[in-house]
Every structure is written in C-alpha cells, then in structure tokens.
Amino acid sequence: MTPPQRRSKITPERELELYEAALDLLREAGYDALTMEGVAARSRCGKSTLYRQWRTKPQLVAAALRGTRGVGLADVDTGSLAGDLRAVARSAAAGAGRDAALTHALGHAALQNPELLQVLRETLLQPGAEAIQAMIDRAVARGEIPADHPAAEFVATQLIGLTRARMLVEGRQADEDYLIRFLESSVFPALGLRAGPRAASGSPS
Structure with missing residues (x-):
C-alpha cells in the first residue's frame, strides 16, 4: 500500500x-x-x-x-434554459483566451499521456458538460423542453467544442457575440426555444 x-x-x-x-x-x-x-x-x-x-x-x-477555475457554471441558474445558455456563452467567451492557450499547450501532450488526458477531462471538460446537462434537466422539469428531445444531448458538446474550434478554423476567438449568435441561430431553434430579447452583457437573460 x-x-x-x-x-x-x-x-x-x-x-x-x-x-x-x-x-x-x-x-x-x-x-x-x-x-x-x-x-x-x-x-x-x-x-x-x-x-x-x-x-x-x-x-x-x-x-x-x-x-484557478474560479466560479463555475454550476452556480448559473437564471430561471430559463435560454438565459442559462447565454450565461454559458458569456462565461466561455470571458475565459476563451486563457483557456484556449492552455488547451493548445496541453492538447497534443494529452494524446500521448493518459494521466494528463484524464486531468483535462476532469478539470476543463466534464464540469462544464455536467453543468450544461443540469441546465437541460432543469428545463425539462420546468416543461420548457420534453425529456426525450433529440437535440438536447448535443448542446454541451456543441458549446464546448465551438469555443475551441473557431480558433482552429478561423484563427479567431469565439467571443460573446459569436457564441450567442450561434445559440440563437442554431441551438435555440433546434430545442424549440424562443430567443427573446438579449440581456445586457454580463447579466443573466
């Protein structure tokens, strides 16, 4: 032992x-x-x-x-799924520069090091995915979306992936406006949510 x-x-x-x-x-x-x-x-x-x-x-x-993670997405609860996902977008955009640099630094090494890969999953990816799933579960409980909605399972992967993919594809950070436009044009329609008016940056909607 x-x-x-x-x-x-x-x-x-x-x-x-x-x-x-x-x-x-x-x-x-x-x-x-x-x-x-x-x-x-x-x-x-x-x-x-x-x-x-x-x-x-x-x-x-x-x-x-x-x-060094600070306040996590688990603390987000605006009372609506649209508001929660906008809050996710704002949080992701705020940390995009620092997290993108870390992800780039660690990404290749993680593929060669199973211990490091598990670290990245546990600290950078799984907590965010679990928090987004909790938002979806609350939305189901409120009756915003049905429990078996086919698009719900892809939301976390889409949001987490997009914050990293834009830099690779376009060479630009996924900023708040970009992520919220993605939500309003792709995720909300897929889930059957009404976008509604945008809240001011930094406040829940």
Whole structure:
C-alpha cells in the first residue's frame, strides 16, 4: 500500500502563486517543456516543496487547473434554459483566451499521456458538460423542453467544442457575440426555444 503523500504547510495565497507559475509556463512553452524545476525557479520556491505537494507533473497541472477555475457554471441558474445558455456563452467567451492557450499547450501532450488526458477531462471538460446537462434537466422539469428531445444531448458538446474550434478554423476567438449568435441561430431553434430579447452583457437573460 502506498503511504499517504506528505504535504508541506503553505498558505492558500502561496499555493495560488505556484499554480499561476505553472500555468504561465505551460502557456509560454508547452507541456513537454514544463518542469518542476522551472516552476520552482519561476515561483522562487524550493523544488523539494513542489515534490512534497505534488509528486508528478500531471498532478501539479491538475491541481493548478482546479485551483484557478474560479466560479463555475454550476452556480448559473437564471430561471430559463435560454438565459442559462447565454450565461454559458458569456462565461466561455470571458475565459476563451486563457483557456484556449492552455488547451493548445496541453492538447497534443494529452494524446500521448493518459494521466494528463484524464486531468483535462476532469478539470476543463466534464464540469462544464455536467453543468450544461443540469441546465437541460432543469428545463425539462420546468416543461420548457420534453425529456426525450433529440437535440438536447448535443448542446454541451456543441458549446464546448465551438469555443475551441473557431480558433482552429478561423484563427479567431469565439467571443460573446459569436457564441450567442450561434445559440440563437442554431441551438435555440433546434430545442424549440424562443430567443427573446438579449440581456445586457454580463447579466443573466
């Protein structure tokens, strides 16, 4: 049986500094060039401290991604599916630049590293998909859409995929206007939702 990992006592503020150092290096140089030594130098931290806290590079990346996520989509509940999905679009657009850089840095490496791939799924993809599914479940409970609506299962994949695909296809970020136009022209009609008037940016609709 593997003995429990010993963790040194560092403050939450210091832990966040280490996370930011690791993610900054990821964005700058990619996953393969990221090392515990590099993070230690960037954050002016002892290498032994990093290894006590996180035994491997994927574990450090996982902790950094989880520790810098901020408010998640699970907190979104505007009272309507259209409003919830617009809130998803605003949140995705707000984080598109930072998340796109991380996804680019980690994407290829994840295909070669099953542990890292699982980290990305657990920290960047699954929470968002589960939150969108919860929005759909609430909409079903409210009677907005039928439980067996054939388009409902594709909503999370479409939204999550589009935020990454536009940069690959067009070389541009999927900004708020782009994502909301996609919702109103494609997702809402497919679900049988009325778009209604747009709310001001940053407020639920």
